[in-house]
Amino acid sequence: MTLIDDLIEALGTETVLTGNAIGERYRSDASTTGKSLPLAVLRPSNTEQVSLALAICDRHRQPVVPQGGLTGLAGGANARGGDIALSLERMSGVEEIDTAAGTMTVLAGTPLEVAQMIAETAGFLLPIDLGARGSCQIGGNLSTNAGGIRVIRHGVTRDNVLGLEAVLADGTVLSSLNRMTKNNTGYDLRQLFIGAEGTLGIITRAVLRLRPLPASRLTALCALESYGHVVSLLKSAQRTLSGLSAFEAMWESYVRFNAEALKLTFFDKTYPFTIIIEQDVDGSDEDRDRFEAFLAKAFEDGLVTDALIAQSEKEARAFWSVREGHLMDQLMPGLINLDISLPVGQLDAFAGDCQAALLARFPAAHVSFFGHVGDSNLHVGVWVENASAHDLHEVDTIAYDLVRKYKGSISAEHGIGTLKRDFLDHSRSQAEIGVMRRIKAALDPNGIMNPGKVIPPAV
Amino acid sequence: MTLIDDLIEALGTETVLTGNAIGERYRSDASTTGKSLPLAVLRPSNTEQVSLALAICDRHRQPVVPQGGLTGLAGGANARGGDIALSLERMSGVEEIDTAAGTMTVLAGTPLEVAQMIAETAGFLLPIDLGARGSCQIGGNLSTNAGGIRVIRHGVTRDNVLGLEAVLADGTVLSSLNRMTKNNTGYDLRQLFIGAEGTLGIITRAVLRLRPLPASRLTALCALESYGHVVSLLKSAQRTLSGLSAFEAMWESYVRFNAEALKLTFFDKTYPFTIIIEQDVDGSDEDRDRFEAFLAKAFEDGLVTDALIAQSEKEARAFWSVREGHLMDQLMPGLINLDISLPVGQLDAFAGDCQAALLARFPAAHVSFFGHVGDSNLHVGVWVENASAHDLHEVDTIAYDLVRKYKGSISAEHGIGTLKRDFLDHSRSQAEIGVMRRIKAALDPNGIMNPGKVIPPAV
Numbered sequence: 001m002t003l004i005d006d007l008i009e010a011l012g013t014e015t016v017l018t019g020n021a022i023g024e025r026y027r028s029d030a031s032t033t034g035k036s037l038p039l040a041v042l043r044p045s046n047t048e049q050v051s052l053a054l055a056i057c058d059r060h061r062q063p064v065v066p067q068g069g070l071t072g073l074a075g076g077a078n079a080r081g082g083d084i085a086l087s088l089e090r091m092s093g094v095e096e097i098d099t100a101a102g103t104m105t106v107l108a109g110t111p112l113e114v115a116q117m118i119a120e121t122a123g124f125l126l127p128i129d130l131g132a133r134g135s136c137q138i139g140g141n142l143s144t145n146a147g148g149i150r151v152i153r154h155g156v157t158r159d160n161v162l163g164l165e166a167v168l169a170d171g172t173v174l175s176s177l178n179r180m181t182k183n184n185t186g187y188d189l190r191q192l193f194i195g196a197e198g199t200l201g202i203i204t205r206a207v208l209r210l211r212p213l214p215a216s217r218l219t220a221l222c223a224l225e226s227y228g229h230v231v232s233l234l235k236s237a238q239r240t241l242s243g244l245s246a247f248e249a250m251w252e253s254y255v256r257f258n259a260e261a262l263k264l265t266f267f268d269k270t271y272p273f274t275i276i277i278e279q280d281v282d283g284s285d286e287d288r289d290r291f292e293a294f295l296a297k298a299f300e301d302g303l304v305t306d307a308l309i310a311q312s313e314k315e316a317r318a319f320w321s322v323r324e325g326h327l328m329d330q331l332m333p334g335l336i337n338l339d340i341s342l343p344v345g346q347l348d349a350f351a352g353d354c355q356a357a358l359l360a361r362f363p364a365a366h367v368s369f370f371g372h373v374g375d376s377n378l379h380v381g382v383w384v385e386n387a388s389a390h391d392l393h394e395v396d397t398i399a400y401d402l403v404r405k406y407k408g409s410i411s412a413e414h415g416i417g418t419l420k421r422d423f424l425d426h427s428r429s430q431a432e433i434g435v436m437r438r439i440k441a442a443l444d445p446n447g448i449m450n451p452g453k454v455i456p457p458a459v
Numbered sequence: 460m461t462l463i464d465d466l467i468e469a470l471g472t473e474t475v476l477t478g479n480a481i482g483e484r485y486r487s488d489a490s491t492t493g494k495s496l497p498l499a500v501l502r503p504s505n506t507e508q509v510s511l512a513l514a515i516c517d518r519h520r521q522p523v524v525p526q527g528g529l530t531g532l533a534g535g536a537n538a539r540g541g542d543i544a545l546s547l548e549r550m551s552g553v554e555e556i557d558t559a560a561g562t563m564t565v566l567a568g569t570p571l572e573v574a575q576m577i578a579e580t581a582g583f584l585l586p587i588d589l590g591a592r593g594s595c596q597i598g599g600n601l602s603t604n605a606g607g608i609r610v611i612r613h614g615v616t617r618d619n620v621l622g623l624e625a626v627l628a629d630g631t632v633l634s635s636l637n638r639m640t641k642n643n644t645g646y647d648l649r650q651l652f653i654g655a656e657g658t659l660g661i662i663t664r665a666v667l668r669l670r671p672l673p674a675s676r677l678t679a680l681c682a683l684e685s686y687g688h689v690v691s692l693l694k695s696a697q698r699t700l701s702g703l704s705a706f707e708a709m710w711e712s713y714v715r716f717n718a719e720a721l722k723l724t725f726f727d728k729t730y731p732f733t734i735i736i737e738q739d740v741d742g743s744d745e746d747r748d749r750f751e752a753f754l755a756k757a758f759e760d761g762l763v764t765d766a767l768i769a770q771s772e773k774e775a776r777a778f779w780s781v782r783e784g785h786l787m788d789q790l791m792p793g794l795i796n797l798d799i800s801l802p803v804g805q806l807d808a809f810a811g812d813c814q815a816a817l818l819a820r821f822p823a824a825h826v827s828f829f830g831h832v833g834d835s836n837l838h839v840g841v842w843v844e845n846a847s848a849h850d851l852h853e854v855d856t857i858a859y860d861l862v863r864k865y866k867g868s869i870s871a872e873h874g875i876g877t878l879k880r881d882f883l884d885h886s887r888s889q890a891e892i893g894v895m896r897r898i899k900a901a902l903d904p905n906g907i908m909n910p911g912k913v914i915p916p917a918v
Contacts, residue, residue: 098802098804099694100690100694100802100803100804101802101803101804101835102694102697103802144643145643145647147641147643151640151641152640155614155618156640156641158647158650159614159618168894172890172893172894173890174888174890174891174894175888175890175891176887176888176891178868179802179835179866180800180801180802180834180835180836180867180868180871181610181611181615181800181833181834181835181836182606182610182615182800182831182834182835182836182868182871182872183800183868183870183871183886184603184604184606184654184868184870184871184872184873184874184875185868185869185870185875185879185883185886185887186654186655186875186883186887186891186892186895186913186914187651187654187655187659187894187895187898187913188604188617188650188651188653188654189891189894189895191617191647191650191651192646192647192650192651192898194647195643195645195646195647196645196646200646212694212697212698231559235558235559235561235671238561238671239671239741240741242701242702243701282698282699286745341639341640341641341642342639343557343559343560343562343638343639344559344560345557345559345560372641374640375639375640375641376560376638376639376640376641377639377640377641407638408639409637409639409641409642409643409644410644411642411643411644412639412641412642412643413641413643414643415643416643416644416645420644424644424645427642427644428635428644428645429633429634429635431631431632431633431634432633432634432635432645432648433645434631435627435631435633435646435648435902436645436646436648438901438902439646439651439898439901439902441901442897442898442900442901443894443897443898454645454646455645
């Protein structure tokens with residue numbers, strides 16, 4: 001029997017889409033690496049079906065690309081010609097909330113926002129959060145170790161996963177649905193699948209850690225004169241504001257562009273650095289007084305030149321709208337968003353070097369910076385009008401060569417996928433990449449799991 | 460040339476101890492699994508020497524046991540007859556503190572307390588902390604993912620490690636000395652070595668995350684009538700006390716024994732549950748008022764029957780002395796300290812079942828319970844007078860069979876070593892153990908790294 005016959009016999013026709021039945025959505029993630037029609041799309045409804053599907057594909061040496069919400073920015077979920085896509089979209093739902101322990105068991109295809117809302121209804125915060133929350137799925141969030149905006153308070157995604165279930169290439173179901181904070185019983189297999197971008201197996205279920213739901217949130221926008229002040233303000237905030245939940249920095253050209261585009265003015269002029277600080281609080285007047293006292297002290301100490309505390313949720317959203325910069329993508333079609341990390345003390349030095357190097361090559365480029373500074377994460381927006389594929393590659397090369405020089409990371413939160421694969425050695429040593437290959441071969445000896453992603457081919 | 464000749468030629472005689480030169484300390488960790496003289500003890504002074512030593516041993520198919528501070532309780536650092544021990548004791552020191560980023564780069568042989576003190580001098584808290592801090596070493600803390608008493612606030616050890624350097628069996632130096640919070644560049648190799656108890660390689664260096672040093676700490680001792688109240692008080696504390704840094708529960712028989720032994724009385728009688736709550740604060744009167752208000756509310760709500768706030772550090776230490784129960788080990792020689800975890804809501808039901816099962820077999824046994832309840836971690840103290848090795852094994856079997864029934868973990872923080880190795884399948888599936896074997900074979904094909912530990916032999 002052929003592969004497709006085998007799959008249909010095991011899973012049924014409604015689970016195996018081929019040809020015209022394959023919708024547009026399965027052809028590309030949110031990166032710009034091109035569209036491609038998969039050989040087939042599998043839509044299993046449970047772990048057993050994922051296991052059956054992979055065992056059959058493994059027997060046929062058939063490459064399989066796992067697909068979640070397809071919001072990734074690195075090409076990790078794109079099928080190459082001839083690949084089969086396996087979508088988790090029918091495996092959606094929260095199976096259990098343990099309110100005593102503060103944990104949630106959830107299927108991999110559950111949209112993040114759905115899981116967040118169910119947690120909230122039960123009185124909890126699901127601390128994993130990012131802009132694509134409406135479409136992205138938990139399985140994809142875990143597979144890419146998606147970062148986001150609350151990391152400074154609650155850690156990266158991998159810190160919020162207590163257990164998971166994954167299916168290996170040969171169909172083995174690996175159930176590590178641990179629900180405890182402490183569990184030292186041999187190798188931490190769950191951490192292997194988190195961030196592996198589907199190259200070691202498919203995550204089907206997870207136990208996530210929940211946090212108390214903050215009663216309310218205080219938000220301030222601050223104007224600062226130097227990066228030294230930014231680092232000092234961050235340290236002071238980390239020491240003083242115990243529920244510090246965001247510390248976002250925008251460099252001058254980023255603020256100028258986005259505030260103008262949005263027709264928003266907050267201060268008398270645009271300062272070298274604009275910071276958003278948020279603190280989760282229990283909602284008392286005392287908390288507000290403390291937050292104000294913190295800012296007053298920062299003003300007295302000369303760290304902050306001007307500051308505004310949001311008087312309403314609407315005002316807080318206005319601060320964030322500048323930071324989110326949604327108009328930038330519209331006004332600068334083809335804008336490149338580089339996602340790197342460096343020790344926090346070096347972010348501005350890197351920004352200066354990076355801007356100079358990019359402008360030396362592309363004098364008309366628009367280069368701007370913002371970052372989740374508290375997490376050492378810098379985003380670089382680069383826009384070169386009518387850029388060719390070759391130009392785009394040159395931008396990457398210039399930026400990542402500098403990242404290597406600074407011993408930083410070429411991917412803070414977006415992952416590697418195909419887009420950054422050939423730059424992996426800029427952040428990881430040949431010894432590390434060699435060990436990744438050994439682990440890949442141990443878990444997926446026929447190399448069917450998302451081949452061509454993350455790990456560059458051996459020379 | 461013989462193995463020892465090879466080692467001496469490469470490393471020098473002062474690095475290779477044999478025969479009578481091997482001191483008593485290298486013969487056993489803090490478990491009671493017996494003493495054994497290693498074939499040799501290697502004391503490398505740097506990563507290159509570790510690499511040379513392992514490459515030579517690998518060529519000779521010579522088993523190697525890494526040794527840190529030898530405070531482990533599961534036999535993981537004990538040499539079997541014929542094994543070579545490799546001690547990290549000469550690789551000690553803090554190499555760098557990045558005060559902007561809040562990170563510390565430290566050699567594996569550094570005693571935990573030394574690293575803590577250096578962090579404190581620089582104005583930071585190193586959040587890894589446990590009772591053996593004076594003797595245990597960072598490399599061992601990471602290799603066992605050592606738990607401890609501040610996990611509720613700062614996460615387990617693996618959450619506080621940003622990067623590490625490890626040497627593989629064949630001498631490959633794997634340098635992943637990442638210093639950033641966010642770094643999504645391929646597989647997270649560091650997590651593989653953390654908790655692997657030296658079976659995949661030897662950790663030589665690490666980058667640790669530091670936290671702001673709390674200005675002071677508030678400590679309360681509370682008397683509660685039921686476990687339902689304990690869980691409600693924990694939830695309330697997690698919601699209300701933002702710097703909650705300890706939530707420890709003692710069951711009645713544990714408190715009675717230890718308070719009597721220490722001649723300490725806090726309440727009018729011994730209650731079913733005694734809780735220690737600690738909160739890190741900035742030291743203002745306001746914080747104290749809030750802490751008092753939290754306890755007053757718990758009293759009003761009927762959760763807490765009586766409570767004391769420590770008026771001095773001395774008083775806080777007195778609370779902790781009951782919890783630490785040091786006299787228990789002295790008064791009950793051969794006391795077994797089981798270390799398990801279960802979802803927090805089930806700890807008391809388990810305690811009841813476990814006590815009943817143990818007393819059914821050993822009617823004169825003393826069974827007591829305390830736990831880092833906020834981390835789902837329960838310790839069971841079992842004392843059977845003049846217990847034989849067979850009795851001890853029966854105690855383990857009774858307790859771990861129950862843990863399996865509850866889907867808990869047979870090791871919350873102590874690790875597996877040899878003591879729990881043959882019970883590993885009580886908490887991990889055959890599929891998981893199979894994957895552990897595949898990873899072990901991929902990284903250590905000749906099986907020289909700490910053989911016989913953690914993973915049970917394939918049948």
